Amino acid sequence: MAWSNIRIGHHLAKLTPLGMKMPKLKECDSEGKEVKKIQIMKSEYKWVRIDDNKEIEKTYKLSPTGKVMRKLAKTTEINQYKTISKPRALDLNRERTYFVFCDSLQKELKDDEAIEFIYTNGNGFKIGYAVIYKEKKHLLMAYGLGYLQELAEKIDVANEKQDEEVVDRATAQDMLSLVGIEA
DSSP, X not given: OOOEEEEXXXXXXXXXXXXXXXXXXXXXXXXXXXXXXXXXXXXXXXXXXXTTOOEESOOEEEOTTSOEEOOBOOOOOOOOOEXXXXXXXXTEEXXXXXXXXXXXXXXXXXXXXXXXXXXXXXXXXXXXXXXXXXXXXXXXXXXXXXXXXXXXXXXXXXXXXXXXXXXXXXXXXXXXXXXXXXX
């Protein structure tokens, strides 16, 4: 976990970005054999198998369990969801927020509750949580990979195990003075 310093008035704080990382999936062919990208020309590449250098037209991802995976399709139907509290929904570490237009859901959903389900937006291999909740007179859907409270607990555990060195870097004022601007 990378930490940086920030001074807020007379307070010295440490910052670290919050985010859930998806596991890095290896590229493979349709049989699950690992492939690599080879540069042919400056902007031209091809995929070849690692074991026999056979050229491959289409690549897939190899799941951590060893299964060949195609790119995930966008979620278009949700049959399983659960009702959660609105404060829990607001704790989602968002990557994206959407407006939702649905009169029947607007009427059914209470002001202090939300619904949660698994969602993928069709951009590849990322699966996350989506929550839909009321905000004033609108429905919003937030999408993210995890909840802030859970991330904070992981950070607390990591801090107890190890104190990480914080590297000071040039401040914004330092950078402005380098180009001749006095802040």
